[in-house]
Amino acid sequence: xxxxxxxxxxxxxxxxxxxxxxxxxxxxxxxxxxxxxxxxxxxxxxxxxxxxxxxxxxxxxxxxxxxxxxxxxxxxxxxxxxxxxxxxxxxxxxxxxxxxxxxxxxxxxxxxxxxxxxxxxxxxxxxxxxxxxxxxxxxxxxxxxxxxxxxxxxxxxxxxxxxxxxxxxxxxxxxxxxxxxxxxxxxxxxxxxxxxxxxxxxxxxxxxxxxxxxxxxxxxxxxxxxxxxxxxxxxxxxxxxxxxxxxxxxxxxxxxxxxxxxxxxxxxxxxxxxxxxxxxxxxxxxxxxxxxxxxxxxxxxxxxxxxxxxxxxxxxxxxxxxxxxxxxxxxxxxxxxxxxxxxxxxxxxxxxxxxxxxxxxxxxxxxxxxx
Amino acid sequence: xxxxxxxxxxxxxxxxxxxxxxxxxxxxxxxxxxxxxxxxxxxxxxxxxxxxxxxxxxxxxxxxxxxxxxxxxxxxxxxxxxxxx
Numbered sequence: 001x002x003x004x005x006x007x008x009x010x011x012x013x014x015x016x017x018x019x020x021x022x023x024x025x026x027x028x029x030x031x032x033x034x035x036x037x038x039x040x041x042x043x044x045x046x047x048x049x050x051x052x053x054x055x056x057x058x059x060x061x062x063x064x065x066x067x068x069x070x071x072x073x074x075x076x077x078x079x080x081x082x083x084x085x086x087x088x089x090x091x092x093x094x095x096x097x098x099x100x101x102x103x104x105x106x107x108x109x110x111x112x113x114x115x116x117x118x119x120x121x122x123x124x125x126x127x128x129x130x131x132x133x134x135x136x137x138x139x140x141x142x143x144x145x146x147x148x149x150x151x152x153x154x155x156x157x158x159x160x161x162x163x164x165x166x167x168x169x170x171x172x173x174x175x176x177x178x179x180x181x182x183x184x185x186x187x188x189x190x191x192x193x194x195x196x197x198x199x200x201x202x203x204x205x206x207x208x209x210x211x212x213x214x215x216x217x218x219x220x221x222x223x224x225x226x227x228x229x230x231x232x233x234x235x236x237x238x239x240x241x242x243x244x245x246x247x248x249x250x251x252x253x254x255x256x257x258x259x260x261x262x263x264x265x266x267x268x269x270x271x272x273x274x275x276x277x278x279x280x281x282x283x284x285x286x287x288x289x290x291x292x293x294x295x296x297x298x299x300x301x302x303x304x305x306x307x308x309x310x311x312x313x314x315x316x317x318x319x320x321x322x323x324x325x326x327x328x329x330x331x332x333x334x335x336x337x338x339x340x341x342x343x344x345x346x347x348x349x350x351x352x353x354x355x356x357x358x359x360x361x362x363x364x365x366x367x368x369x370x371x
Numbered sequence: 372x373x374x375x376x377x378x379x380x381x382x383x384x385x386x387x388x389x390x391x392x393x394x395x396x397x398x399x400x401x402x403x404x405x406x407x408x409x410x411x412x413x414x415x416x417x418x419x420x421x422x423x424x425x426x427x428x429x430x431x432x433x434x435x436x437x438x439x440x441x442x443x444x445x446x447x448x449x450x451x452x453x454x455x456x
Contacts (some may be wrong), residue, residue, distance in 0.1 A: 011392075089384070
């Protein structure tokens with residue numbers, strides 16, 4: 001562990017990286033959605049309030065935000081907020097399912113500075129992708145990527161959440177990225193949001209995790225991971241990137257209603273640090289909230305203390321433990337030493353995330369034939 | 372690099388941190404860590420002096436440490452944080 005990583009554990013004066021979900025509204029209903037998105041929350045930040053958040057980020061010298069949702073492009077003031085941020089020196093990378101990127105929008109996006117785009121894709125073919133993201137979503141994403149390429153946007157990102165069903169397609173994802181001149185970004189599936197109920201069927205097996213580790217080592221820094229696979233470091237050779245949980249230390253989440261959570265994967269009261277509408281705004285939450293102060297304090301290795309791999313994996317992902325009912329000071333549910341599986345057998349009750357914004361299940365209307 | 376005229380890249384912003392500073396390059400969207408406060412002072416001041424060595428002496432840095440600073444600046448040139456002027 002380097003001195004720098006040690007410093008990061010104590011937290012920084014401002015986050016390095018903020019995820020800012022602009023809306024809970026979404027046209028899709030992905031089965032693993034980390035924010036259980038679907039319907040807009042009536043309390044979502046207004047345009048003016050969003051601008052004040054940007055002002056704060058600029059003053060704190062947060063260099064860029066990762067904007068997401070829901071589907072952020074659904075907001076009518078999406079471009080207003082993005083343009084306000086980039087012209088304030090706060091760069092934007094936003095995640096989208098691509099629905100609202102037609103040829104004209106792609107050209108508008110390509111003309112903007114300090115802007116990066118991440119298109120979500122969870123299968124290298126329509127069948128694999130649509131099983132997770134919904135009918136037609138593969139074609140939608142591919143069309144958006146074609147528009148970005150045609151508009152000369154440059155190197156956008158293709159963002160893949162790794163599951164049991166798409167992990168065998170890593171080379172195909174890479175080929176799709178190469179085809180569009182894009183960069184591949186793969187991240188870990190967490191049991192957050194709607195994935196609380198689907199993680200068990202979707203998360204990669206232990207054998208698959210070993211394959212993934214080797215694949216990542218082979219591709220080095222050409223494939224982005226958001227440093228989300230650091231639990232795999234216990235397999236031996238370390239992956240590039242920060243080997244630590246950054247929740248409340250270097251990262252956090254601002255949700256659509258201004259609530260600030262330790263990371264995008266822990267939308268639960270336990271990790272709710274405050275709201276940007278409160279006195280002192282976001283800066284006060286980041287610097288003085290009890291929740292973040294506690295996360296920056298010394299963390300116990302607990303049941304992992306006697307494991308020889310502790311230095312390598314740091315006990316893994318807090319969100320993954322929390323939403324599988326495991327203690328935070330024990331092994332990650334996907335511990336590559338096999339301790340997670342053992343712990344899951346006696347896990348406690350699984351907490352429910354705050355706020356389910358899922359759309360009501362559509363009931364097919366049928367004509368009454370006997371009237 | 373000691374006798375080269377240098378400057379901080381115009382698209383790089385520095386954010387002070389307890390360990391030194393975070394540098395963000397707006398052109399290539401890379402974050403770079405400057406892991407010592409004194410290297411931060413030197414980098415910020417490069418443009419005010421004819422070359423690296425005169426910057427170092429203006430900051431009262433002992434000649435026996437110049438090699439280390441030279442190496443650190445070289446790596447910042449590689450990541451495009453510091454450029455020739």
